[in-house]
Amino acid sequence: MDFEIKIIEFLQSGQNAFFDTAFQMISAIGSVIGVIVVSLLFLLKKRKIFFWYILSYAVAAGLIWILKDQIHRIRPYDAVDSIVCLGGVADDFSFPSGHSACATAIAIFIGYALFTSYKKTWERVGIVLGCGLYVALVGLSRMYLGMHYLTDVLAGIGISAVFCVLGIILMTIYQRQKKGRNEIENGSKKS
Numbered sequence: 185m186d187f188e189i190k191i192i193e194f195l196q197s198g199q200n201a202f203f204d205t206a207f208q209m210i211s212a213i214g215s216v217i218g219v220i221v222v223s224l225l226f227l228l229k230k231r232k233i234f235f236w237y238i239l240s241y242a243v244a245a246g247l248i249w250i251l252k253d254q255i256h257r258i259r260p261y262d263a264v265d266s267i268v269c270l271g272g273v274a275d276d277f278s279f280p281s282g283h284s285a286c287a288t289a290i291a292i293f294i295g296y297a298l299f300t301s302y303k304k305t306w307e308r309v310g311i312v313l314g315c316g317l318y319v320a321l322v323g324l325s326r327m328y329l330g331m332h333y334l335t336d337v338l339a340g341i342g343i344s345a346v347f348c349v350l351g352i353i354l355m356t357i358y359q360r361q362k363k364g365r366n367e368i369e370n371g372s373k374k375s
Contacts, residue, residue, distance in 0.1 A: 188333040195328040207325035214287035214322030240351030241289040244344040252277040261330040271329040284340030287322035291315035292348040
């Protein structure tokens with residue numbers, strides 16, 4: 185845990201008003217606010233994805249809530265005097281990072297929607313890099329703000345990634361089965 189404290193101290197050693205504001209904004213985009221905005225986008229534009237996105241995020245968020253309640257890891261700014269809370273004070277525990285989980289869910293489902301829409305290699309590489317950068321910035325913001333340790337961030341990312349990838353796999357299976365049933369029904373109607 186000492187190395188995690190050193191990471192946060194290093195990040196906060198460059199503290200200034202610009203970084204404070206920028207990382208608070210990035211952190212907000214990686215919160216439930218971001219999840220709601222993306223939910224609305226999916227509801228309006230990609231309804232087939234909406235249910236699976238909400239389901240995957242809800243399961244991940246539920247597990248994170250349970251783990252926070254069971255593990256009781258104190259936030260870095262409460263544990264170490266040299267770390268400052270640069271955002272709003274949280275009333276829950278540190279492990280795992282809910283913001284990192286939100287950002288991961290957003291990145292995976294937005295990335296999936298874009299990846300399946302664009303076919304050129306350079307576009308797909310850009311999508312993957314952009315989504316990865318977004319998740320990394322949210323995780324970095326949580327550490328810079330003194331809210332989480334690196335392991336909190338990595339656990340939030342990992343938990344969300346598992347459930348979101350599982351959600352996409354189940355969505356794909358469901359859509360293939362539905363397409364197969366429709367083809368069978370349409371084939372029998374033509375006979």
